[in-house]
Each structure stands twice: as structure tokens, then as C-alpha cells.
Amino acid sequence: MKRETRANLLFLVLFILISVPGAVILVKKKMVPGAPSMAMPDAVIQRLPYMSPLDTPPQIARIVPSQTSAWVAALTRDRADGSPVLMLQGDHGPQPLMSDDHLLQVTSIKATPQTRTISMILWDPHLPADTNAGKLTFSAITSQGALCGQILQSEKLPVPVPIIRELSNAGLIQPPSHVLWIVAEIGVNQLQESGLRWVVRVADGANTSAHSVTLPADHDSQ
Secondary structure (H helix, E strand, C coil): CCHHHHHHHHHHHHHHHHHHHHHHHHHHHHHCCCCCCCCCCCCCCCEEECCCCCCCCCCCEEECCHHHHHHHHHHHHHHCCCCCCCEEEECCEEEEEECCCCCEEEEEEEECCCEEEEEEEECCCCCCCCCCHHHEEEEEEECCEEEECEEEEEEEEECCHHHHHHHHHCCCCCCCCEEEEEEEEEEHHHCCCCCCEEEEEEEECCEEEEEEEECCHHHCCC
């Protein structure tokens, strides 16, 4: 075999090795139902799932995907004594009550004369391996300082594949494979203040992540 022939074969092999992965990606994109033409530019993001941690301007709508909404509603109904999911009116329609970083969702608040029981879902895609209740703290932040509540339950739940797929298609960059279902309790005398903030902290070794939720005035002392 001549030297030129060997060089041409080597070039051809390298070209195929480089080209095939890109071709596979293009074919997969083309096979996605409803995918835009490959000649079209990428669409400008106009909406994101409500648990996306990305900082977004007000004009970007945070949506509640239908399958995800139904799954959260079923979890809340089964685990919070039939309670409906807590929703608030936002600029783009009803919205879940979320933490500042959009990762912690307050799904229900159950009132008794003495306590408030709060059910929550943590959508963090980087949950620590150990998520038992001893690794979590719950507190209310008022003008008098931090008042500690109690974590009653902490359970890691798998996210169904259709939900992961729906969130990915809706623009969530890294849908979580698991969420953390959290139930906390706090004394009612600690809730008699407007502008109350609830903080859930999750310890992961030497690191601690904090998720802070500001309650609307009409839920401070229900």
C-alpha cells in the first residue's frame, strides 16, 4: 500500500470517528416529535418550569407542567391528609409557593389551634446521600430572631420517568431523579407575624444548603 493511500485511509477513518457522534445527535433531535426544523435557530427561552434554579427576568413565565402538577397533587393528597396543593396567584397565573432559589416547594399548610404542619418538596438535583430528618432543620425567621421548629418526616422519593422527560422538554436543564418530601411542625405562637420566613437547611457533610420561603400575609397566621 502506497504512503498516499495509507494517509487517505487514515484521514477517512478519523473523519468518520469525528462525524458519526454529531450525526447521531442530529438524527435524534430530528426524531423528537414536534422538533423544529434543523435550519431554524434555537428558540429564545420564554418560559421555564417553576422549580428551575436559574435567575430569570420577570417576563420569563414560570410554568406548572401538567404531568408534574398531577404528580405533586397526588403526593400531597396521599401524604398530607388529602390536602390540595397550595397555589398563589402570580403574574403568569397560579403558582406554587417556592423558596427564593426555586428549589423548595411548600405544598400544604395544615392548621391546628396549637401548631402548623408544613409539607414540602425539595427539588434539588444534588440531594445528599443521607437525607434523614437528623440532617435537616426547620426554623421561622421573625423580628425576634430564629425560632426552631421540628422535622417530622424526611423521605427521598424517585421522580417518575415521564415527569423527568416532561421537565426536560419544558426547559429544566437538570431534572432531579429524586425529590425530598419534608414534613415540619412549628408552634402557632411563632407564626403571629407578617412577613414570616421559613428556612429549611440540609446538611451534607461540611456543607449546608439553606432554602428560604417568604409566606404571604394571608398565610402567616391561618
